[in-house]
Amino acid sequence: MTSPLVPGSTIGILGGGQLGRMLSVAASRLGFKSHIFEPSANPPAADVAHRVTTASYEDQDALKAFAETVDVITYEFENIPTSALDLLETLRPIRPGREALRISQDRLIEKAFLADLGLAIAPYADVTDSTSMTAAVEAIGAPSILKTRRFGYDGKGQARLKSAEDAAEALAEMNGAPAVLEGFVNFTCEISVIAARSADGQVSAFDPGQNVHRDGILHTTTVPAKVPAKLQMDAVLMAAKILNALDYVGVMGVEFFVTPQGLIINEIAPRVHNSGHWTQNGCVSCQFEQHIRAVAGWPLGDGQRHSDVVMENLIGNDMDRMPELMADPTCALHLYGKADVKPGRKMAHVNRITKG
Amino acid sequence: MTSPLVPGSTIGILGGGQLGRMLSVAASRLGFKSHIFEPSANPPAADVAHRVTTASYEDQDALKAFAETVDVITYEFENIPTSALDLLETLRPIRPGREALRISQDRLIEKAFLADLGLAIAPYADVTDSTSMTAAVEAIGAPSILKTRRFGYDGKGQARLKSAEDAAEALAEMNGAPAVLEGFVNFTCEISVIAARSADGQVSAFDPGQNVHRDGILHTTTVPAKVPAKLQMDAVLMAAKILNALDYVGVMGVEFFVTPQGLIINEIAPRVHNSGHWTQNGCVSCQFEQHIRAVAGWPLGDGQRHSDVVMENLIGNDMDRMPELMADPTCALHLYGKADVKPGRKMAHVNRITKG
Structure with a gap:
């Protein structure tokens, strides 16, 4: 896709929540139609969309049919299953691109990326089990926050450590999911x-x-x-x-x-x-x-x-x-x-x- | 309808053009769904509406079914057939009300209404045939504009009289439709x-x-x-x-x-x-x-x-x-x-x- 999409083109949006809804309205202002892909029925975006596909992100046929009706694919959330993205990217441009998704889907990768850019982030350590948790608490100290590497939002998938003694309980809250221990930042x-x-x-x-x-x-x-x-x-x-x-x-x-x-x-x-x-x-x-x-x-x-x-x-x-x-x-x-x-x-x- | 419509209610909109489209977007912002009634297929409003009925204003079954899904009825244009309004008003509130439609659907009635309110309007005269046209030109003079009483928009259904000699031609352009001769206003x-x-x-x-x-x-x-x-x-x-x-x-x-x-x-x-x-x-x-x-x-x-x-x-x-x-x-x-x-x-x- 090298030239601007012409009015009348269709924007495919993965996710039909409030962000998809407001993206859809903005698309209409610019003369675009929107096609929402969303697993759950009657999503907020459906009220203002040209078309809605109700299907799972595992449904390869539905994903393919969706992609074939749109000119470009975007999304309202970052936790789109990789298998869906792998299929979709063979059919239509995905914007923002895969690299942004790969990085933001995983807190550990995101932190390494930001640190590589020379940007200031809180101290952090990789946590996969009790051994790495012990090492992480030793390196980062407490207070600190243990967060799942993936699928966290609105404070979900997080456990706070007031002191090093909270380590075992916090780790248990991760339910075995790979995690990152973040140093607590004293912010104003x-x-x-x-x-x-x-x-x-x-x-x-x-x-x-x-x-x-x-x-x-x-x-x-x-x-x-x-x-x-x-x-x-x-x-x-x-x-x-x-x-x-x-x-x-x-x-x-x-x-x-x-x-x-x-x-x-x-x-x-x-x-x-x-x-x-x-x-x-x-x-x-x-x-x-x-x-x-x-x-x-x-x-x-x-x-x-x-x-x-x-x-x-x-x-x-x-x-x-x-x-x-x-x-x-x-x-x-x-x-x-x-x-x-x-x-x-x-x-x-x-x-x-x-x-x- | 005495209390405010609650979010989730449905606004019925007669007409699916650009005005219906932008009304539909505004309705979504306030948490309302919109249901568009429009005779032509794929109208502009359909891209941002919860639901669309494609049917003629003569289709009483479609009008009834439409009304039964909505909580209030509004419209994007004033020239809605009276028979449709007669049916719809028995089923749901129509806002703005019938009186505003009755007046604005007919230039002659509109002018009388405005004059009765003591508001300044251009001089005008009722024209139905060549006799009344002659009398109207005598009273109003020229330059003046002959306009159909009903269904005019964007300058359609209008004929200008530069002088009294244009009267017959202007009347012919009305194709027998009842009309109003308006005095030309010299406006800045x-x-x-x-x-x-x-x-x-x-x-x-x-x-x-x-x-x-x-x-x-x-x-x-x-x-x-x-x-x-x-x-x-x-x-x-x-x-x-x-x-x-x-x-x-x-x-x-x-x-x-x-x-x-x-x-x-x-x-x-x-x-x-x-x-x-x-x-x-x-x-x-x-x-x-x-x-x-x-x-x-x-x-x-x-x-x-x-x-x-x-x-x-x-x-x-x-x-x-x-x-x-x-x-x-x-x-x-x-x-x-x-x-x-x-x-x-x-x-x-x-x-x-x-x-x-």
């Missing part, structure tokens, strides 16, 4: 950069957002971040370095810890990111449009911030606040169309305009 | 107000836009309009008067001629309006969201303008300009997903941010 706050890179190498980063988590799930993102301009610039440059190193095409989220010694990268996500939702009401081109522009081979749009925003996730029973939120003119609502409210389930987000 | 420019009214009577108007037409089709809308603040306020108050008089629920477009003697109302449209597309990139709540909020019984959102915008329609071969437009970061693109480019066909619009 967390920020993230959502950056986009086009097929021809143009990079555009949104203003860094300041993130607050609750129970391991993102609670709010505030822009502008209350962090010195120098550190914000550092964060943008570090994100750009990662994108360029990967010859990346699409939007990436990069999370940072802000410490007295500077920035430490927490993790990267090769996709649109919850902490970039503020861009829907803070910029002309939101993260979803930048991602679609990039994967379609288009130039990037304008990611400059025109408003100050506090994004808040509405999780589970937060939906009880809808009557108040729908009446508040400072609140731009973004609901995901999920039928069942469950504890911990991301149902919607609200972008509160704090300065227009 | 055209503006329009897009105003919303909620089910509980709250009114919110967007800033007036200044419109330029080409070949009878809207070419650009510019905000802010280069018209004195006093006239802009007059326009908003006149729009509010119309909405309140109709106990209107939803968004309405009101077009004005600006003359040295003040504002003269050209016409009203009981729906989202091409001259309100700038709100997608100029406001937190665009006209599509305000309309969905109103018909869903929600409070209105924030329609304040945060950016200056020039909206331009991309018609027919204007799509050849896509490479330049997609590379221009000041341009927010909105494509309609229409497969075939035809002369005079609205394919897309671009909101150029002139001051953020």
Whole structure:
């Protein structure tokens, strides 16, 4: 794929959750159709998609049929089974590319990649069994966090060690999954950069957002971040370095810890990111449009911030606040169309305009 | 329907063109599903709708089945056959209501309604045959414009009279359709107000836009309009008067001629309006969201303008300009997903941010 996709082309999206939903809407603005591939029935993205395939990632026939109807393939989550990617990449371009997925699917590989780039990360050690766990605790110390190498999200697959005595219990929580012990970072706050890179190498980063988590799930993102301009610039440059190193095409989220010694990268996500939702009401081109522009081979749009925003996730029973939120003119609502409210389930987000 | 529709409810939309498409996207943001009713196959709105019914407005079974799946019915165009409305209104609320449709479907009734409200309109006369045409030309004079009472849009169904001698030819162009002869208004420019009214009577108007037409089709809308603040306020108050008089629920477009003697109302449209597309990139709540909020019984959102915008329609071969437009970061693109480019066909619009 060397020239920009023409309007009327179809973007294939792996995953039909809220990120797929908002990617699909952005695709429609640019005249593209979207085809969602999602194992579960009635996913949020189905309400705004041209077409939906309901099938497992093990269903090679369904994957093949899906690929043949689309012009390019992208995804809303990084944990796509390798076998599916192996098949799909023979049929259509996958953007962002396989290398970004390979790295971000495995915390150990991701950390080695970031360290190789000379970027600051927390001290870490590979943990596969009790012997390596003992060595890791000796090297990293406590407090520290044991995390599965793969399939972790929203704080899942993690166990904290307050002291070295918690080692055995933490290891047991991994259920035998390969893990990484991370040194605990004493940070003053967390920020993230959502950056986009086009097929021809143009990079555009949104203003860094300041993130607050609750129970391991993102609670709010505030822009502008209350962090010195120098550190914000550092964060943008570090994100750009990662994108360029990967010859990346699409939007990436990069999370940072802000410490007295500077920035430490927490993790990267090769996709649109919850902490970039503020861009829907803070910029002309939101993260979803930048991602679609990039994967379609288009130039990037304008990611400059025109408003100050506090994004808040509405999780589970937060939906009880809808009557108040729908009446508040400072609140731009973004609901995901999920039928069942469950504890911990991301149902919607609200972008509160704090300065227009 | 007395309480606000809950997220997950379905908005029925009559008409699947670009307005239905953008209404459908706005509905999804608020957690609603949309069900499009449209006679033609593969309409623009289908790409972003939960469900589509492809059937004629004469198909009473299809209309009934459609109504039974939705919670409220709205529309993207005013010329819906009365028989369809008669059936639908027995099954579900129609918003905006029948009275707004009755008035706006017929230029003669619309003019009488506006005159009764004490609002300034161009002089007009009813024309049904050559006798009434002669009387109308005598009363109104020339230059003037003969327009069909029903089904006109984008300059269709209109004939200009440069002098009284053009009367017979103009009448012939009506093909026997009842018509109205309008006195020619010597205006300096055209503006329009897009105003919303909620089910509980709250009114919110967007800033007036200044419109330029080409070949009878809207070419650009510019905000802010280069018209004195006093006239802009007059326009908003006149729009509010119309909405309140109709106990209107939803968004309405009101077009004005600006003359040295003040504002003269050209016409009203009981729906989202091409001259309100700038709100997608100029406001937190665009006209599509305000309309969905109103018909869903929600409070209105924030329609304040945060950016200056020039909206331009991309018609027919204007799509050849896509490479330049997609590379221009000041341009927010909105494509309609229409497969075939035809002369005079609205394919897309671009909101150029002139001051953020």
